[in-house]
Amino acid sequence: MPADIPSKERLFNHHMKIAVLTLGCKTNQAESMNMEHALNNAGHQIVEMLEKPDICIINTCTVTSKADYQSRQLINRALKNNAKVIVTGCYAELNNEQIKNIDNNIEVIRNNNKSNIINMIPNEYSSGNINFSKYARHRPAVKVQDGCNYSCSYCAIPMARGRSRSIPIDRVISEIKFYESLGYKEIVLTGIHLGTYGLDLKPKKSLSMLLDNILKNTNIPRIRISSLEIKEIDDKFLELLTEERICKHLHIPLQSGDDNILKLMNRTYSTKDFLSGIERIIKKVPEISIGTDVIVGFPCEGELEFENTKKLIESIPFSYLHVFPYSPRPRTKAVTFSGQVAGAIKKERVTILREIGMAKKEDYIEKNIGKSLDIIVEDRCEDGVIGTAGNYIKVLVTDENNIKEGMLVNVHVLGHKDGIAIGIPAKNLELLNKQSFFICL
Ligand code: SF4
Numbered sequence: 503m504p505a506d507i508p509s510k511e512r513l514f515n516h517h518m519k520i521a522v523l524t525l526g527c528k529t530n531q532a533e534s535m536n537m538e539h540a541l542n543n544a545g546h547q548i549v550e551m552l553e554k555p556d557i558c559i560i561n562t563c564t565v566t567s568k569a570d571y572q573s574r575q576l577i578n579r580a581l582k583n584n585a586k587v588i589v590t591g592c593y594a595e596l597n598n599e600q601i602k603n604i605d606n607n608i609e610v611i612r613n614n615n616k617s618n619i620i621n622m623i624p625n626e627y628s629s630g631n632i633n634f635s636k637y638a639r640h641r642p643a644v645k646v647q648d649g650c651n652y653s654c655s656y657c658a659i660p661m662a663r664g665r666s667r668s669i670p671i672d673r674v675i676s677e678i679k680f681y682e683s684l685g686y687k688e689i690v691l692t693g694i695h696l697g698t699y700g701l702d703l704k705p706k707k708s709l710s711m712l713l714d715n716i717l718k719n720t721n722i723p724r725i726r727i728s729s730l731e732i733k734e735i736d737d738k739f740l741e742l743l744t745e746e747r748i749c750k751h752l753h754i755p756l757q758s759g760d761d762n763i764l765k766l767m768n769r770t771y772s773t774k775d776f777l778s779g780i781e782r783i784i785k786k787v788p789e790i791s792i793g794t795d796v797i798v799g800f801p802c803e804g805e806l807e808f809e810n811t812k813k814l815i816e817s818i819p820f821s822y823l824h825v826f827p828y829s830p831r832p833r834t835k836a837v838t839f840s841g842q843v844a845g846a847i848k849k850e851r852v853t854i855l856r857e858i859g860m861a862k863k864e865d866y867i868e869k870n871i872g873k874s875l876d877i878i879v880e881d882r883c884e885d886g887v888i889g890t891a892g893n894y895i896k897v898l899v900t901d902e903n904n905i906k907e908g909m910l911v912n913v914h915v916l917g918h919k920d921g922i923a924i925g926i927p928a929k930n931l932e933l934l935n936k937q938s939f940f941i942c943l
Pocket residue numbers: 650651652653654657658659660694695
């Protein structure tokens with residue numbers, strides 16, 4: 503956790519150039535950002551890979567075989583750069599041997615020791631100027647929980663991260679206040695299994711208690727919740743969701759729309775539970791944006807099971823879908839299941855659901871045409887600036903003089919293209935309306 507803002511003296515008494523490369527989930531991103539803060543506080547310079555770092559810290563992921571491959575790719579890239587390579591994260595946790603086989607000099611750090619990396623960096627390198635470019639992420643993830651007590655049959659994460667552990671409320675509050683003091687407009691509460699927040703604390707706490715405390719004790723304009731299981735959304739949480747500062751956006755993994763597959767996956771809900779949970783949320787917050795994850799081609803998923811998934815997805819007004827082909831993870835239960843699905847079929851099903859996902863995204867954006875949304879500006883492109891709204895839609899803002907990255911801007915949505923809303927600053931619309939009023943006169 504970032505302890506305090508680095509003083510100028512500490513910043514310029516730096517030691518080396520360090521690149522932190524991250525794969526995977528928001529929790530990994532939050533952990534990388536905390537490493538960067540700690541390294542910067544210690545006077546090191548955070549750089550991009552292109553800037554020839556002295557040290558490369560690679561925070562890996564093992565959620566799919568593709569993530570494993572990308573982790574190894576980043577390690578090899580760092581080695582080619584002649585940097586000292588430190589590897590951590592979920593891939594490193596489960597594949598220590600494989601990493602040592604790539605190069606015996608690579609230092610592998612356990613997931614639970616990540617926050618100590620700062621103390622393992624030797625002080626023998628030199629570096630250039632301080633560069634805060636990595637601080638430019640505009641919606642920082644705040645890790646409030648780690649680990650998972652569930653045992654989904656396809657998932658290797660509990661092996662890599664252990665059982666659920668929560669960060670005490672006062673520490674979360676001071677981290678959010680830190681971001682607030684730097685002018686950030688949004689934080690994303692993140693964890694591996696966020697819904698179990700606080701159950702391990704003494705006395706027990708809950709995610710709703712945490713949210714309540716954040717609302718009372720911080721002024722950060724926007725609070726987003728990264729991912730929750732359907733059965734973890736209770737009445738207290740739904741009440742908090744109506745608060746203005748809580749983003750009207752939830753990500754609720756479905757994984758499959760077939761009850762037999764859900765059982766094989768060892769998920770803790772049925773399709774009926776999922777559907778009634780979604781109905782309850784929409785009744786309370788009708789404008790909410792709900793995204794989901796779906797795994798296709800899980801063992802035993804035949805035509806019928808896939809059709810069930812497709813039908814269920816079509817019946818729910820999701821605002822986007824993240825669709826993944828099932829990826830057999832070593833040492834998980836699902837790798838031993840018979841009825842593994844051929845790669846070509848998985849590919850076909852991914853395409854079908856991604857198309858449905860795109861159509862749903864556009865439907866949701868269309869509902870926002872004519873509305874005013876507050877966006878956090880995150881990027882600049884040829885046509886203007888791009889930002890994220892509270893309901894998670896991306897908005898391209900044209901006609902945008904004086905708008906800078908990181909700003910919270912009220913925009914008016916006029917249309918959409920390729921899954922992105924298109925808008926103008928709301929104040930320009932007022933101007934436009936006044937002008938047409940005078941023309942009419
Ligand atoms: S809830 Fe299931 S999918 Fe998510 S981390 Fe835990 S075991 Fe994995």
